[in-house]
């Protein structure tokens with residue numbers, strides 16, 4: 001089974017709130033996106049590997065008007081679209097493998113990723129991801145990446161994952177991305193367990 005087939009199967013067989021990464025609202029992500037956009041509701045935001053998460057609902061609720069959700073799974077995007085109904089029409093939905101897609105150059109003010117980068121266990125995939133992010137984000141824009149922390153799980157959704165502290169996660173991105181802040185979060189899964197997440201909030205050098 002390839003990566004896309006894996007995720008199509010997950011979203012085709014599991015309820016969106018019955019996966020370990022589900023939380024009703026992505027509070028840390030919302031706080032960092034608010035900080036990055038400084039009140040600009042026209043800011044261009046991409047949620048990479050957004051899946052069926054409610055981040056897009058909350059961004060629309062906060063009047064953001066320029067949102068793209070990209071995911072390798074078309075099924076995940078359909079779940080989110082259906083939930084949003086008419087509001088989904090104002091969002092750009094993109095079925096894409098982030099390691100293989102060249103996004104339009106300098107077209108996003110904020111690149112957001114919660115729980116996707118840590119699935120990239122091959123160095124060449126991480127290099128491709130970072131190259132794609134560097135090209136896609138407007139100089140002066142921001143990158144928010146949330147991955148499993150040093151004490152996070154070693155597997156998720158049956159797949160091996162990487163774990164990072166702030167230095168190693170930022171190190172994957174390099175000096176073109178200036179680390180503004182890193183923070184840890186303990187995520188309560190729907191199954192009563194907790195997972196340590198580590199977020200890096202970076203500014204893309206001009």
Ligand SMILES: C[S@@+](CC[C@H](N)C(=O)[O-])C[C@H]1O[C@@H](n2cnc3c(N)ncnc32)[C@H](O)[C@@H]1O
Pocket residue numbers: 003007021022023048049050051052053054070071072073076096097098099113114115116119156
């Ligand atoms: C653990 S889920 C996180 C979903 C969402 N970001 C959240 O926080 O609820 C990982 C997501 O990454 C997507 N994904 C995995 N590999 C990907 C890739 N190479 N390109 C784009 N999306 C990918 C999966 O389909 C899935 O929706």
